[in-house]
Amino acid sequence: MAFGHEKLDVYRAAIEYVGWAYRFCEALAGHRNAKDQLLRASQAIPLNIAEGNGKGTEGDRRRYFEIARASALECGAVQDVFQVCGAITVEENEKAKVLLDRIVAMLTKLGQRGYAVHEESEKYGFDPDTDTDADPDKKD
Numbered sequence: 556m557a558f559g560h561e562k563l564d565v566y567r568a569a570i571e572y573v574g575w576a577y578r579f580c581e582a583l584a585g586h587r588n589a590k591d592q593l594l595r596a597s598q599a600i601p602l603n604i605a606e607g608n609g610k611g612t613e614g615d616r617r618r619y620f621e622i623a624r625a626s627a628l629e630c631g632a633v634q635d636v637f638q639v640c641g642a643i644t645v646e647e648n649e650k651a652k653v654l655l656d657r658i659v660a661m662l663t664k665l666g667q668r669g670y671a672v673h674e675e676s677e678k679y680g681f682d683p684d685t686d687t688d689a690d691p692d693k694k695d
Contacts, residue, residue, distance in 0.1 A: 560601075560608040565661035569601035569623070572654050576630070579643070579651075586642050593633045599626040600658065607665075617666050624662035631655050 560566045576597035580590040600623045607619025631652055637643040643651075 558605070560605040563604065563608065565658060565665065566601055566604045566608075568654060568658050568661070569604055569627075572627075572630070572651075572658060573597045573601060575651055575654070583637075583642055586637065586640065589633055589636050589640075589642075593630060593637075596626045596629040596633060599623065600630070604662075620662050620666040624659055624666060627655050627658045627662065 576593050580594055583590060603619045603623035603626065607616045607623065610616045610619060634643060634648045634651060634655075638645060638648045
């Protein structure tokens, strides 16, 4: 059994990035403040994706996806700090940013008004198109 957020490509990409950030920071000597910032921001990405995907309203979901997106952008900035300080090469920075760019693009789409992630209704044994109950939220 998997949680809904585990099915999202953006969540899996964010987990992959957290792994990269952890391995990078583990091998890095010094730069304590930037390391702490990268670890915190990288972990915030999947945590906010999971929390946002579990929210019941569109506005709440969007808010958490936007927070996750901001954390991904923050990670890119921290990587630039590492690069200017000589802790990461230009090539390593660009390679890690490819994954971050993908994450940011997906979170941008998820954060747009009207976009929501839903589970497959077939799992619950009903087809929403044939549901005959009145939907109080639906305007004809």
